[in-house]
Amino acid sequence: MFDDFFIRALIAGLGIALVTGPLGCFVVWRRLSYFGDTLAHSALLGVTLAYSFELNIALSVFIISSLIALILIQLQKKTNLPGDALLGLLAHSSLAVGLVVIGFLTFIRFDIMGLLFGDILAVTTDDLLIIWTGGAVILLVLKLIWKPLFASTVNYELAEAEGLNPDRAKAIFTILMAAVIAISIKMVGLLLITGMLIIPAAMARNISDSPQKMVLFSIIGGLLSVLLGLFSSLEFNTSSGPSIIMASLILFILSLLNIKQSIKLKN
């Protein structure tokens, strides 16, 4: 049962969950789920470029996602369109461009399903290295910008007035988002990465009364989702991404029950 590929997938998945936990909390707090989606959709373009120019997938996805984030910031400054329209515009056009480019790459056989929904067979030892070193760097940087990022999430003007430089923290956070998508795309798939960010964090919100607890529970929820998801993926021969997301959904539902119970207990 414990084939090599499965161990690799497990190590990769747990590494990803450690990073998506805290980052996901900020996605929920700052209402960035559609932003995450947009970056993830643009990742397809990154993958196709990686195949075209024989680049590392994670690196290429990181570059394209960062680029899309930059374009978004510029469009927000220069147009009067609402944020969600701009996000939709970028998400779907980059997805479309990615799919068209795939059409041209007839010499490569693409596993589209694997790209969209994740493929545990695809995780190599190199990927593990990228996930764990990349993940460690992401967490370290997040720890460094935690104070200004969190303060400006609570209230931008307070953070700015008291000298925390929230704009810089926000810019760095955007890059971290691109990075986490880059390292998790193979495992979770580009359609489901945002779920990996949001659902454990949402579950954690239901059972937390402080930001630190929410981050902790979000990490634990992510780790459990990966374990449950990957074992069931192996058992039922399902794609890894949907299996992990379903596991996190189950945890989310359990966290709702917990709320009802605690209310009952209080009464």
Place this chain on the structure above:
Amino acid sequence: MSSENSTLVKLNNAGFKQNDKWLVEGVSLTVEKGKIVTLIGPNGSGKSTTAKIALGIYRNIEGSVEKYTNKVGYVPQKISIDWTLPLRVYDFMLLTENIKDEAIDEALNLTGVIHLKNKNLGNLSGGEFQRVLIARAISKKPELLVLDEPVQGVDYTGEIALYELIKRISDTLNCGILLISHDLHTVMTATDHVVCLNGHVCCSGSPMDVAKNNEYKTLFGEQASQILSVYEHKHDHVHSDKGEIKKN
């Protein structure tokens, strides 16, 4: 030279324009250590804007701001906190700086909300939240305090106590305070310097100078000037420790 060193923030002919409309222009003022500068003026006269210029929140301003301190405590007028965040009063106290537990307790004690320390911020009443905001700003032991309508929603007795607290803080911490207040009575009794705004500086000076100013009278009405006469009257006697009244 000594006055140069005690300057915390200085606005030189500062102004801010949004959507081609001046929110405020031509404001010059200086906040020094141990001094309370109060901004008064009708709604929309640019009081909060002036405070935000002084804090460096607005970037593209006319004129200039010289800020000589980074230890700033700010109580904004409006604060919208997203309640999707699980945030206790305690977490909020640590928002912009890591403060020792004793300092947190002390500040919460001073503003009378120590019992709310572990409560969720979203469950506080308006007045309670305002007290937490003030506690957070003073717990940092800032050199510059910017208080934008700090006692809004606080009950009347609490209001007086909080203004006394603010005055005491300016003395004990020797910090400079930029205060925005609607309460003319407080302004006139506890302030070193008053700046009266109405899109620009109408008049400024000591509370007495301002109250005598004609532009101030047209802005606030004759009655507002009366407040000062009450205040002046109050000061032709002093209270001894035993509560006896002694004429000067």
